[in-house]
Amino acid sequence: MASAVPIAIGYIPIAIAFGVIARQSGLSFAETVMMSMMVFAGASQFMAVQMATAGALGMEIIFATLVLNFRHFVMSLSLMDRLKHVPPWARGALAFGITDETFAVASMDEKGGNGRIHPLYLAGLIAVAYGSWVFGTVIGVLFAKAIPRAISDSMNIALYAMFIALLIPAVRKRWWAGAVALIGMALNALFGLFLSGGWATVLATVAAAGCGAYLMPKDQSPAPEKRRVERME
Known part of the structure; x- marks a missing residue:
């Protein structure tokens, strides 16, 4: 709470x-x-x-x-x-x-x-x-x-x-979180030039999330099998 x-x-x-x-x-x-x-x-x-x-x-x-x-x-x-x-x-x-x-x-x-x-x-x-x-x-x-x-x-x-x-605490720990935020803002401004505000936000969110999946280090989300092996070790 x-x-x-x-x-x-x-x-x-x-x-x-x-x-x-x-x-x-x-x-x-x-x-x-x-x-x-x-x-x-x-x-x-x-x-x-x-x-x-x-x-x-x-x-x-x-x-x-x-x-x-x-x-x-x-x-x-x-x-x-x-x-x-x-x-x-x-x-x-x-x-x-x-x-x-x-x-x-x-x-x-x-x-x-x-x-x-x-x-x-x-x-x-x-x-x-x-x-x-x-x-x-x-x-x-x-x-x-x-x-x-x-x-x-x-x-x-x-x-x-x-x-x-x-956002600030996340950026201090993970640089790519700030990059995703900046990408989202830039895309939202770009899409807003020829789309309504709602559609611009939706498309910018999806696109920024895709960029985040690419930028995020793979070890940030270890697979369940990897976590089980780490616990066994």
């Missing part, structure tokens, strides 16, 4: 901004809070509100959210490989709470041993992150009429600050 405090500090102002913007866009109290409780994906929620305000159909919003959050499938597969010792129902519950931030922090956890992640560590991490996101949304909804639109929009800067705070 202590590891999730930096995430919560970043989530709360962003969730407040979402709550304010959603209410100012015409969503009800229940719709706004339930979206945070059931979707739990900041970028997708902001996009959904914008699309709904523009008159997009429900299936269009669902499909756009699926594409934008497709990276979560890869994140889940990566973490579930380190949770093979956990019952399937528990893995399913933990998978719901995987976001960019919880994945980044959980991936750096080295306390599980043998490449594993302790399920209670991940549960505490997700509980604080999820609770802070829902809490911030409720605060934003309650004070939507009192917070000017200009202030709520400026709260989004916390998202970038949080990503930088998560």
